[in-house]
Amino acid sequence: xxxxxxxxxxxxxxxxxxxxxxxxxxxxxxxxxxxxxxxxxxxxxxxxxxxxxxxxxxxxxxxxxxxxxxxxxxxxxxxxxxxxxxxxxxxxxxxxxxxxxxxxxxxxxxxxxxxxxxxxxxxxxxxxxxxxxxxxxxxxxxxxxxxxxxxxxxxxxxxxxxxxxxxxxxxxxxxxxxxxxxxxxxxxxxxxxxxxxxxxxxxxxxxxxxxxxxxxxxxxxxxxxxxxxxxxxxxxxxxxxxxxxxxxxxxxxxxxxxxx
Amino acid sequence: xxxxxxxxxxxxxxxxxxxxxxxxxxxxxxxxxxxxxxxxxxxxxxxxxxxxxxxxxxxxxxxxxxxxxxxxxxxxxxxxxxxxxxxxxxxxxxxxxxxxxxxxxxxxxxxxxxxxxxxxxxxxxxxxxxxxxxxxxxxxxxxxxxxxxxxxxxxxxxxxxxxxxxxxxxxxxxxxxxxxxxxxxxxxxxxxxxxxxxxxxxxxxxxxxxxxxxxxxxxxxxxxxxxxxxxxxxxxxxxxxxxxxxxxxxxxxxxxxxxx
Numbered sequence: 280x281x282x283x284x285x286x287x288x289x290x291x292x293x294x295x296x297x298x299x300x301x302x303x304x305x306x307x308x309x310x311x312x313x314x315x316x317x318x319x320x321x322x323x324x325x326x327x328x329x330x331x332x333x334x335x336x337x338x339x340x341x342x343x344x345x346x347x348x349x350x351x352x353x354x355x356x357x358x359x360x361x362x363x364x365x366x367x368x369x370x371x372x373x374x375x376x377x378x379x380x381x382x383x384x385x386x387x388x389x390x391x392x393x394x395x396x397x398x399x400x401x402x403x404x405x406x407x408x409x410x411x412x413x414x415x416x417x418x419x420x421x422x423x424x425x426x427x428x429x430x431x432x433x434x435x436x437x438x439x440x441x442x443x444x445x446x447x448x449x450x451x452x453x454x455x456x457x458x459x460x461x462x463x464x465x466x467x468x469x470x471x472x473x474x475x476x477x478x479x480x481x482x483x484x485x486x487x488x489x490x491x492x493x494x495x496x497x498x499x500x501x502x503x504x505x506x507x508x509x510x511x512x513x514x515x516x517x518x519x520x521x522x523x524x525x526x527x528x529x530x531x532x533x534x535x536x537x538x539x
Numbered sequence: 540x541x542x543x544x545x546x547x548x549x550x551x552x553x554x555x556x557x558x559x560x561x562x563x564x565x566x567x568x569x570x571x572x573x574x575x576x577x578x579x580x581x582x583x584x585x586x587x588x589x590x591x592x593x594x595x596x597x598x599x600x601x602x603x604x605x606x607x608x609x610x611x612x613x614x615x616x617x618x619x620x621x622x623x624x625x626x627x628x629x630x631x632x633x634x635x636x637x638x639x640x641x642x643x644x645x646x647x648x649x650x651x652x653x654x655x656x657x658x659x660x661x662x663x664x665x666x667x668x669x670x671x672x673x674x675x676x677x678x679x680x681x682x683x684x685x686x687x688x689x690x691x692x693x694x695x696x697x698x699x700x701x702x703x704x705x706x707x708x709x710x711x712x713x714x715x716x717x718x719x720x721x722x723x724x725x726x727x728x729x730x731x732x733x734x735x736x737x738x739x740x741x742x743x744x745x746x747x748x749x750x751x752x753x754x755x756x757x758x759x760x761x762x763x764x765x766x767x768x769x770x771x772x773x774x775x776x777x778x779x780x781x782x783x784x785x786x787x788x789x790x791x792x793x794x795x796x797x798x799x
Contacts, residue, residue: 290662336663357658366662398617402550402626403596403667 280347282379283355286371287311289337291528292406293366296333297340307331307367311342314362318355319346328381328536329388332488334528336407338391341536343381387451387537389481390490393530394498396459397474404473409530415476415501417457422507423500424453424478426514427493434517436496438488438525446517448489450482455497476501479534488525496523540607542639543615546631547571549597551788552666553626556593557600567591567627571602574622578615579606588641588796589648592748594788596667598651601796603641647711647797649741650750653790654758656719657734664733669790675736675761677717682767683760684713684738686774687753694777696756698748698785706777708749710742715757736761739794748785756783 289307299309308325315323328341348355356372363369395401395408396415427450434446456477478497480490496513499505505523513521549567559569568585575583588601608615616632623629655661655668656675687710694706716737738757740750756773759765765783773781 288662290665360659365659365665368659368662399620399628402548402628405550405625407663 280345280377282343282345282375282377283352284341284343284373284375284379284381285356285359285369287337287340287342287367287369289340289368290366290406291331291334291336294333296335297327297330307337307340308342310363310367311344311359314359315344315346317362318350318358319348321346326381328385329485329533330487331533332491332528332531334531336532338532338534339536340533341381341385341538343375343379345377381536384538385484385536386539387481387483387535388485388533389479389535390485391532391534392478392480392490392494392526393473393532394476394478394494395473396476401473406529407532408473408475409527411476411498411502413502415498416503417455417476417501419503419507420476420478420497420501421455423497423505423510424455426507426510427453431514432517433486433489433514435513435519435522436489436492437486437519438492439486440519442486446486448482448484448486450480452479452481453493454479490531491525491528492519492522494531495526498526499523540605540637542603542605542635542637543612544601544603544633544635544639544641545616545619545629547597547600547602547627547629549600549628550626550666551591551594551596554593556595557587557590567597567600568602570623570627571604571619574619575604575606577622578610578618579608581606586641588645589745589793590747591793592751592788592791594791596792598792598794599796600793601641601645601798603635603639605637641796644798645744645796646799647741647743647795648745648793649739649795650745651792651794652738652740652750652754652786653733653792654736654738654754655733656736661733666789667792668733668735669787671736671758671762673762675758676763677715677736677761679763679767680736680738680757680761681715683757683765683770684715686767686770687713691774692777693746693749693774695773695779695782696749696752697746697779698752699746700779702746706746708742708744708746710740712739712741713753714739750791751785751788752779752782754791755786758786759783 295305297307311325325344352372359369393408395410400408430449432447458475500507555563555565557567571585585604612632619629653668655670660668690709692707718735760767
């Protein structure tokens, strides 16, 4: 028995999220497990660094699984990619110590949210960006984001009702890049990029829908629908109804997972 | 009655090509005409700079149409984008002289073909690149391409049997960019790009399937399946059977159309 760590990317558009479900085989974990079970002839549990919601993408999800096969790492990688659908791709594999667990050992995760702030997205990127047509005030969004940095009880930003476990998490950084060129109609600027505002959020862990609710709240601040200072009160009141809307999964991707 | 020139981009994956067909409404021209007919209440003919094949994309297709409506250019643009499917986007509009015709007045067109020369494409770009897993010798491809530059009878590179009109065309440039990093397994390199070989072909006009047959022939030269010099003979013999295969439309996009 050996423990393997993999890095994979996926286009989440067609999937019901990471976690295996009884009602559908359209989950990332389910697709990976099916291929590994076919390969090894035995049930295999694949542990992800975290569950991505339905429709959320991954640039570099980390997962691990334990199997007993007489194959090299490259052979396992080739086998997996030969049988996985074309929107899931495993691009690195390495044997790791048996105690390694991709979720329990993760020390930091970064999610990236892409907003196209124009009338329409570039057709080639349309499944990976959320279109916000009204102009966003990025400075207001940065002011709002500053209130979220540090250790807080993020209960108000949790999409799961009756969450029993701790909702205390630490956000280490929120970076908001403004890649717009002010040509508001153009789906692409001269470098053929979308007119984008890209939000990268790093922290030690995230509650269900937390990134999407944070981004929804920052968008409301950027549109002048709420004051940046309102974040302070949202955190204090710990009530979901005070925070902003849960923005679409379309623009969201798990970008990086760090380990010690 | 006014004549309008538009610039549009489309993801050709779902479409049966540019040209309107009786058997399907899934054509780019058909979708544009349907929206303009709805807008103006009259039949409208949209002239494209050229017909793209089924599955071929466009970064900057040019088209023109004559209509009589009391709307500003921006209003027409907004109307079109509101009713067009999300994989077709009109990003520029301008009134032009009545004599302007997007196909007849075009002096040069550039098509771009993207090959991912690795075991698999980045999942987010997979519909826009053709995967060639065996390593390509780009120098051999450039040698082969050099034979095609200039005015030639491209009958051997025409996909249409019994073509009656002239098959003489001029290719002004074939640029082959090598963006590979030699990490053959990776779908993306550190800059998050595919391991790509990108072929840009410019000329005064192209026959049916001509770009795809040229790229297929260059790929055969890059894989060592034919000598670069064989292009000379293909041109001389003017027989389709001597040229290479018609590569998939997936990697092809109309990139630019120039006018005087």
